[in-house]
Amino acid sequence: MNQEFLNALNEIVETKGIDxxxxxxTIEQALLTAYKKNFGQARNVEVEFDRDNGDIKVYSTRTVVDESDYYDSFLEIELSEARKISPSYEIGDVIRNEVTPSNFGRIAAQTAKQVVVQRLREAEREIVYNEFMERESEIVDGEITRATPSVVYVDLGKIEGVMPRSEKIDNETYKEGQRIKVYVVEVKKGSKGPQIIVSRSNKGLVGRLFELEVPEIEQGIVQIKSIAREAGSRTKMAVKSLDDKIDPIGACVGPKGSRVKNIVDELGDEKIDIIKYSDDFAEYISASLSPSKVVKVEVNEEEKSALVVVPDYQLSLAIGKDGQNARLAAKLTGWKIDIKSESQYEEDLANGVYDKKEESELEFNDEFADFSDEDLFADDIEEKEETVEE
Incomplete structure (x- = not known):
């Protein structure tokens, strides 16, 4: 070992943050193992690394004992013998003798370098792990390095992220070299280093994209209260403004729909319904079924269920294709929602199907009930659309 190695060691300590x-x-423990492996299984051996010049020395140690307790010549030395070396020795003292083999330098150098390399790898893995732990539930940019039907590998700079099939968007195409934004779902330690699980289908991706696009959300003026998503098809998002002067939906949509358009483009034309959150359950549930009009809402807070009545001609719109609109509304609000047409409801009512119970009933005018995105773009587009899409 030499000063050059020591200088390199100091540089690693400073640049990599290793103690x-x-x-x-760690080096000393590895050297001790190497010594025992090559020169015998001595139990009383110590290896010392000189912090100043990088020299490595091996010492045998023996404990000073009384003559009556003397048992093992390898581990112990009698007090009388110890005092021949130095009169100051007392019982319990440890005497060290250097026993560094002449050819130990080569073994020591090789062992020390292996230890440093290993510790360096571990330190770098720890740095990457800590960095991405702080970015869990955040968006990161990456480049696809390999794509298979079951998994997509994304270069995140210092490490490769893994996007399993469950985190992909079904109708999205992934190609090698493609730049992509992904959501960090989970960061965990593995035997070969940190494992970064990323996603394109997680609803958190939508929320983070809106944070990037909408300053009012980033500043905390507008809050995202809930998101329900069927990736690649449709998302519903409930928002609330802490400032009465700021329309939360308008802030998310942006001038001429520019903000939501950027997000829709990023998600491959996924439809996005933005609705206004309300602490009034009936009002919130009604808005969640946008773009359908709602005539009446009866809520059962104890069971967290709601009966929603819609115009006959709006029933299919309220339920949505394959039940998607109703399903997303239920996920968004966390309520079980039963949707009936007016005629169905009146018939059931006449037949005594519904018992009298606590309810919250709202009569909605057309402007509020038709809470679809044509109202958001009223100044910019003439034809009405049912959802925010580009």
């Missing part, structure tokens, strides 16, 4: 004493202790 120097921990590193040297």
């Amino acid at each position: 120097k004493e921990v590193l040297i202790d």
